């Protein structure tokens with residue numbers, strides 16, 4: 539039987555390359571399209587995308603012609619390309635690159651899919667939720683973290699639900715992703731284009747070439763492994779801000795199921811939004827991350843303290859996965875300890891590559 543074909547835009551990024559490997563192993567014919575703008579994406583191209591036998595096209599989602607040149611018919615598009623920095627634009631700098639990639643680039647991908655009647659899975663983010671409302675909730679400070687005491691509509695101790703009202707501010711990154719979500723929903727409705735939107739919380743795992751402003755837990759581990767400087771920034775500078783954490787393989791399991799459903803036309807999805815995060819099952823504060831990293835690496839790093847918050851930072855975020863689990867028979871299976879162990883083992887096995895990226 540002819541293999542189903544999947545195009546992954548941003549396919550040499552952390553999530554895109556993981557999906558390329560996972561879906562290729564499952565017997566799909568995968569092509570990754572990427573402009574290799576992310577630091578380290580050429581390493582993921584060589585060691586992950588090429589190594590698993592997936593195809594590669596160098597292309598830029600901002601340029602419709604680059605997409606048009608992709609040869610042949612595809613059964614699914616997974617749109618993972620992005621400039622994912624939540625800090626971009628917060629220091630008064632020009633943020634048009636972020637908007638061009640995340641908004642216009644995404645629209646170009648949806649247009650490519652519309653012309654070919656190819657179903658779409660779009661990787662969105664929990665950053666669409668307004669952080670000013672989340673930060674304004676009431677929190678209790680414990681020895682190692684903040685915990686939510688009193689939420690607001692859509693925000694409760696077990697997480698932020700997809701029902702949270704969206705008025706408020708969310709960063710240019712979050713706004714660009716929300717804009718792309720809304721356009722995709724219109725495409726799904728107006729053009730009957732099958733589409734699923736996954737709003738992911740923090741995703742982590744091996745091969746994440748993290749930076750302070752994106753992929754922070756891999757970055758935190760690297761700074762312990764290679765003994766680099768670290769700071770707790772914001773919310774008093776004690777590292778008690780909390781995030782949930784989803785193992786990239788758990789995300790791949792969810793997307794694999796969604797991919798099969800969309801490609802088989804088994805159930806109609808037209809722009810529905812699904813939260814996907816580690817949830818209460820897998821979450822930690824930065825302070826707790828420091829303890830875990832120190833234990834795994836054997837290196838204790840003195841972490842500095844900068845009490846002032848950076849713009850767009852959030853004191854607490856857990857995902858309420860809502861009906862995602864029920865609909866796709868899915869739940870996160872790998873919790874914080876396993877995620878950190880996997881990152882550590884990957885760093886140890888690939889020390890030379892990791893050194894190039896993180897030092």
Ligand SMILES: NC(=O)c1ccc[n+]([C@@H]2O[C@H](COP(=O)([O-])OP(=O)(O)OC[C@H]3O[C@@H](n4cnc5c(N)ncnc54)[C@H](O)[C@@H]3O)[C@@H](O)[C@H]2O)c1
Nearest residue numbers: 548550551552553573575576598599619620661663738741
């Ligand atoms: N990693 C997370 O914790 C997380 C959380 C929520 C949502 N997401 C979303 O998941 C998706 C993938 O994130 P990631 O962590 O893999 O990020 P990443 O930066 O590792 O991957 C993005 C990829 O897109 C490529 N890219 C950037 N601009 C491009 C362009 N103009 N044309 C083609 N390719 C381009 C980059 O080179 C990179 O390989 C993004 O849409 C992001 O918003 C990620």
